[in-house]
Amino acid sequence: MNTRSVRYALPAATAAVLALTLTACGGTPAGGTASGKHDPGATVSIGSLYEPQNLDNTGGGGQGVTEALHGNVYEGLFRLTDTGKAEPLLAAAHQVSPDGLTYTFTLRDGVTFHSGKKLTSADVKYSLERVIAPASQSARKKNLSVIKTVEAPDPKTVRVTLSQKSISFVYNLSYVWIVNSAAGDLRATADGTGPFRLGKWTRGSSLGLDRATGYWGTAAASKKVVFRYFKDAAALNNALLSNGVDLVTSQQSPDALDRFKNNPAYKVTEGNSTTKLLLAFNDKAKPFTDVKVRRAVAAAVDDKKLLESVWGGHGKLIGSMVPPTDPWYEDLTSTDPYDPALAKKLLAEAGYADGFTFTLQTPSYDPHPTAATFIAAQLADVGIKVKINTITPDEWYTKVYKNKDFDATLQEHVNDRDLVWYGNPDFYWGYNNPQVTRWVDEAERSSTPAEQTELLKKVNRTTAQEAASEWLYLYPQIVVASSRVSGYPLNGLNSQFHAFGIKKS
């Protein structure tokens, strides 16, 4: 799972800066049909930019560990599907007490770990407690800290008591790996229940998965899957062009697409991503404390033209923080129209008829510098001067995210359900509307998903109307694959990449 809500990308050849890049991708197996006969003994090579730091998703393993191991080597009580729904996996059934505070899970029969040990409720208890332990770096730790106690009354039953109602609890459980409680240190080894077992991991290069024998469900379609890691998109695409890899989990270089489109040896598919590019204002710093100023900036930027120039027509426009895969999605693009005349009017009303000057903190990697230049040119048209300050991901983290020392910044936020950050006045962008905070809290304590959805729609509309940030666009989720493979995930959800359905001919 993503350990960060914001994405750091890898600038390539420069030897110095870089951090971990978190895109969202994943979903259920789909993909086109491959010509030729499926070879169950095949090795599928998957090219990726996101190498795991270690193999533990509660130990700072990063996005890559989710991509490679989540759902493939490790399974949860629930699995997140392509449409963002949590479906039962290792939990055969579950009941919720009338007060919504006690969840009782019954485990699936006949599940064993790769080491041969039988799955019991003790492993589930251990795994859940591991995620919320003080040393845990799990991205869902905060959400799952509503867990008060975990009990294992018998080997097949797990009872979880929450300190308060949490409508997202089951959904959040889809992020939790069930690990063998006796496995010990999982940073360099793995012991899960999934369709693949860990093969050879060569740091800096590749991570292999071998089909697990005795898997409780449908066996993996291919004998072996190897994730091969690259530092930049160009090297990754070259590997695809020279048969070094069979597919690329997430295409980050729009310029390369032309080489694959119209080429019968490749298939290019575009799914839904959850990665949003934002111009985030510091809503606590003048002049962005003023809703009119924020709306003026939003109206002065032609998002469509920006998306066109960066992604050549791929991707989507969004009028808010909510991607179409979230249940509370509404098309709010009309709330954030491109209208320079409106921008000037709003600026005059706010007392900035002659414009103003601000510094835009711009992460050094693509597409931020391009977007910053574009935005600066557009804002100049309405009299706003933009000073672009290019910073490394690490500087961004310290200066913007931690110290909140900025006027405005560019950043990408990769996860689904990111809207709820607007309910936290202490988040880096400082948006503070007590009504919104209340709605977000109430939504989490809802009794039904419908109630939750209704409240978060209110949050969505309000933040959009108040231009809490300027949401520039939603990234495309592009998978490029050799036409010899099929059955790979198309959509982008939270970095997972289910490889068990991939067939190669």
Place this chain on the structure above:
Amino acid sequence: MARYLLRRSALLLLSLGLATVVLFILLRMLPGDPANALTAVGATDEQIAAARAAIGSDRPLPEQFTHWTGQLLRGDFGTSFVSSLPVGPEIATRLQVTLPLTAAAFLLAVLVAVPAGFVAAHRRHTWYGSLLSGVSQLGIAVPVFWLGMILVAVLAVNARWFPSGGFPPDGWADPAEAVRSLALPVITVALVMSASLIRYVRSAALDVLGSDYLRTARALGGTFRGAMWRHGLRNASVPVISVLGIELASTLLGAVVVESVFALPGLGSQLTTGISQHDYPVIQGVLFVSTLAVLLIGFAADVVQRIVDPRLRGGLAGGPR
């Protein structure tokens, strides 16, 4: 010679000691905090403080330094902040890529440059002599990453003769595969390196060709070939050896670039990743090993020079140094 070796070794150790101090301090001057890489978004100040305490980056610098050097003396490179895995074994694995790459590129470059440089000097008035000079001049101007990208585009992506990048997941278990993966990077580095070597060999050879002793040797009845073997090559090799040492060292350090172009899991890419994550133990470990390698190369070049050129051994006055 024994006294020289002893003195030279002492100097080497001193340089290594100084280098460790410098790299340790420089590293701490980098902006950013390693604890950031270790904590999730939304981490509280307490969590960040705990992360600092866990990796020891909250201790006084002298204490951190003595801890690190103490470990080094025991042959322990410490534990990565980010992966919590030991650094030493990973450096060893990565050297299995970087060392063969550097060594093969160096050998290939020498094999190409020495004869080519000599021909460029001896036959400088012919068309191929001039061509060699011209091409080598051009080669010096070519950046490694650019040449690498061109070779990938032509020989890997279009012709599909070589893999475009990466290293076999099983490493050297299948030597043929490993060699194939290293072929293009080796060619890339060797081409760039030989370009500058040709220039050095050519000018060293020109010095020799115009020297009095060669003319004297020939005047005394020696053939050109005989005179070259007896006197010329030995004299020409002295400056070339020191250049070779520098070239070898810079290739090792330049591995960062070529490893990035070819997605090779070598020392260079380990360093890049380490820097991006403020993973001090990794950066320190890699830089220490590279520094040691560079110092050893310089040491070896000096010793070889003294073996080749008796004037350097200090017995005769009036030598070049």
